[in-house]
Amino acid sequence: MTGRVEQAAERLKALGHPLRLSILRRLVQGPEAGTPAGELQTRLDIPASTLSHHLATLADADLVLVAREGTTLRYRADYGTLRALTEYLWQDCCAGGAADDPQPSPCCRRD
């Protein structure tokens, strides 16, 4: 019974850490099939347990998906969730979220 605001907040919070944002960037840049956790660990140069902790946070927020391939786990970005989140944030910023104020806010005016 988690509301829209709560869910969006949870996901934004999950993105609100330099390491997790870096992880997501790598995943987006990596192959569509996903990037092995070990490769992330090597690239980011952090302890495996720390990485695993952050990956779990991202997965809990439905921002990344996992698939096992032998002994390695491949992580990849969940573009559906990411798109929904950016759209929500955008509407929050531009239209005030609800429908009771149809005209766009100044945020939308691009010069």
Added chain:
Amino acid sequence: MTGRVEQAAERLKALGHPLRLSILRRLVQGPEAGTPAGELQTRLDIPASTLSHHLATLADADLVLVAREGTTLRYRADYGTLRALTEYLWQDCCAGGAADDPQPSPCCRRD
């Protein structure tokens, strides 16, 4: 000497709290001149000190601006920062941030 990733993470983190997200929504929906802190307090029905704390967090992240008007402080959304943030997040999600992977990720494909 704060990098782009760190700054984006700080701002996403600031948005990553239900109350702060609700505050921002109210500000976006409110008048362009800004919404008095007292009005936010009444609407959200939370202690003034708690609200002030969250407003400070949003202000520290440059997500909101303040202007004094007599004894009241009017808060309003900083659309410039919000737009930059959503754009950064969007590019992070769609193009991998850097220029070493020009073609868009599946995230951009809208059906």
Added chain:
DNA sequence: GCACTATTTCGACAAATCTAGAATTAGTTC
């Protein structure tokens, strides 16, 4: 300056988060 209102800052406590070494689980290969 005094009373009054609006809002912030201080202080304290509980709860959540971050980090990372150690132990454990999952899977493969022989």
Added chain:
DNA sequence: GAACTAATTCTAGATTTGTCGAAATAGTGC
């Protein structure tokens, strides 16, 4: 099943965050 690799879970300590009452500050009007 033993040895090996990949990754997670456990555990603990340090730090940060969230909450909110009490006290302080900023501004207005008499």
